[in-house]
Amino acid sequence: MNIIRLERSGPLHGSVKIQGSKNSSLSLMAACCLCEDPVTLSGVPDIYDIRVIEEIASDIGMTAQRQENGDMILDPRSIHSANIDKAKSSSYRASYYFIGALLARFGKVSIGFPGGDNFVSRPIDQHLKGLKAMGATFTFHEDYYVVEAKKLTGADIYFDTITSGATINCMLAAVLAEGRTVLRGAAKDPEVVDTAIMLNEFGANISGAGTDTIRITGVKHIEGGHHTVIPDRLIAGSFLMSAGVAGGSVTVTDVIPDHLGSCIAKLTEIGLHIEYGDQSITASSTGKLKATRVRTAMYPGFATDLQQPLTALLTQARGRSIINEKIYPHRFQHVAQLRRMGADIEMRGSAAFIRGGAPLKGSWVHASDIRAGTCLILAGMAAEGITTITGVEHIERGYEDAIRAFRSIGATIRLEQVDAAQAEEKLRISSIQQ
Numbered sequence: 001m002n003i004i005r006l007e008r009s010g011p012l013h014g015s016v017k018i019q020g021s022k023n024s025s026l027s028l029m030a031a032c033c034l035c036e037d038p039v040t041l042s043g044v045p046d047i048y049d050i051r052v053i054e055e056i057a058s059d060i061g062m063t064a065q066r067q068e069n070g071d072m073i074l075d076p077r078s079i080h081s082a083n084i085d086k087a088k089s090s091s092y093r094a095s096y097y098f099i100g101a102l103l104a105r106f107g108k109v110s111i112g113f114p115g116g117d118n119f120v121s122r123p124i125d126q127h128l129k130g131l132k133a134m135g136a137t138f139t140f141h142e143d144y145y146v147v148e149a150k151k152l153t154g155a156d157i158y159f160d161t162i163t164s165g166a167t168i169n170c171m172l173a174a175v176l177a178e179g180r181t182v183l184r185g186a187a188k189d190p191e192v193v194d195t196a197i198m199l200n201e202f203g204a205n206i207s208g209a210g211t212d213t214i215r216i217t218g219v220k221h222i223e224g225g226h227h228t229v230i231p232d233r234l235i236a237g238s239f240l241m242s243a244g245v246a247g248g249s250v251t252v253t254d255v256i257p258d259h260l261g262s263c264i265a266k267l268t269e270i271g272l273h274i275e276y277g278d279q280s281i282t283a284s285s286t287g288k289l290k291a292t293r294v295r296t297a298m299y300p301g302f303a304t305d306l307q308q309p310l311t312a313l314l315t316q317a318r319g320r321s322i323i324n325e326k327i328y329p330h331r332f333q334h335v336a337q338l339r340r341m342g343a344d345i346e347m348r349g350s351a352a353f354i355r356g357g358a359p360l361k362g363s364w365v366h367a368s369d370i371r372a373g374t375c376l377i378l379a380g381m382a383a384e385g386i387t388t389i390t391g392v393e394h395i396e397r398g399y400e401d402a403i404r405a406f407r408s409i410g411a412t413i414r415l416e417q418v419d420a421a422q423a424e425e426k427l428r429i430s431s432i433q434q
């Protein structure tokens, strides 16, 4: 099995070109099923989740071909099925976008339950509520469910909670539905806006994406064309944080700085010096970091996906920091791993109290999900000795090549192969020694 080994690193110097957004690509690729003509997507990252969608696309008859220049051409003209393989749909989170994208066309979609990172509870009740309002019915089986709608009709939907997934799913379903759909309490995330922009470019009639009320007037068909995926703001944020952990200066390029507003504000509060241009952001740090309080929120608030790397950063900030996780109250699997490395973190409900400044030491630790992986990479850069991270496959769900990118800015990090049983034993011992 693969593990990541890293040593204390820094100061970091250099720039990292940021890949296209995972979360946007997951939505855009499914959205291609709504089109009548081929779609060329620029900037789709080459990561695990995307490769699963390529397989799903091929299973249902939509070819998805990577070009030499990295573009992906998706051809929906031969889609013949809306039966999504159960195991494939459960191997990542956003498989449910195939419901919104295929329901109007086929009237029936069969699909496995959503997978993705496990934060104890990730309900899909708002997807159900929205799609039911548009005329869909759901039948649940042990490891898959079937969604049916003889006809999808526009509806007025008020989300009980702000959710990017349900906003996108209902928006997809509404594009070819009959009549007008209004999504109230919609998520304002850049990935929602990116999806709406692409669909409008191809002939959909969506207004208000980026605000909390989105209006969609159903159209008879949409065409295809070319679209460039937005940059991955979450990966950009994690590289900026690495400058705080290890010192030095890190520039992320090919980004949209506006998408990182709350992250930039928080890093500035913590003591990083931030400069940005039209498409780049530079974070520099002398190593003097201030403790802070953070409350995660839906966009434009501080993203839950940046909470885990931020926790690593705050272990290096003198004083007591408090992180309040409001989106996924149980998203703290990384804390036990950081404690193994010597971090002083106390949990009270969905809040982490971090006493920063305690020296970290290298240990065997496990990344249970993508951002826990980023968190541990950052912590490893600050730790004395060698940090060994298992669970590399989770990190690969989100990053095209995290090792190469972190190495290019000066981190001492490498990928190695070890015997799985030996790694298990090392992890067990490190958890006892904690």
Ligand SMILES: CC(=O)N[C@H]1[C@@H](OP(=O)(O)OP(=O)(O)OC[C@H]2O[C@@H](n3ccc(=O)[nH]c3=O)[C@H](O)[C@@H]2O)O[C@H](CO)[C@@H](O)[C@@H]1O
Binding pocket: 023, 024, 026, 093, 094, 121, 122, 123, 124, 125, 126, 127, 128, 161, 162, 163, 164, 165, 166, 187, 298, 303, 304, 305, 326, 327, 328
């Ligand atoms: C593939 C993808 O885009 N994943 C992102 C997406 O996940 P995902 O789309 O699953 O997350 P949502 O935006 O839907 O979830 C936001 C909040 O709404 C709640 N909720 C959601 C749906 C629902 O039907 N009922 C409900 O209560 C969730 O538990 C959570 O507290 O947004 C999350 C929150 O920014 C990010 O962490 C994920 O990286």
Ligand SMILES: C=C(OP(=O)(O)O)C(=O)O
Binding pocket: 092, 093, 094, 115, 116, 117, 118, 305, 370, 371, 398
């Ligand atoms: C939670 C995440 O992903 P997913 O929703 O795909 O599990 C993430 O990207 O941090």
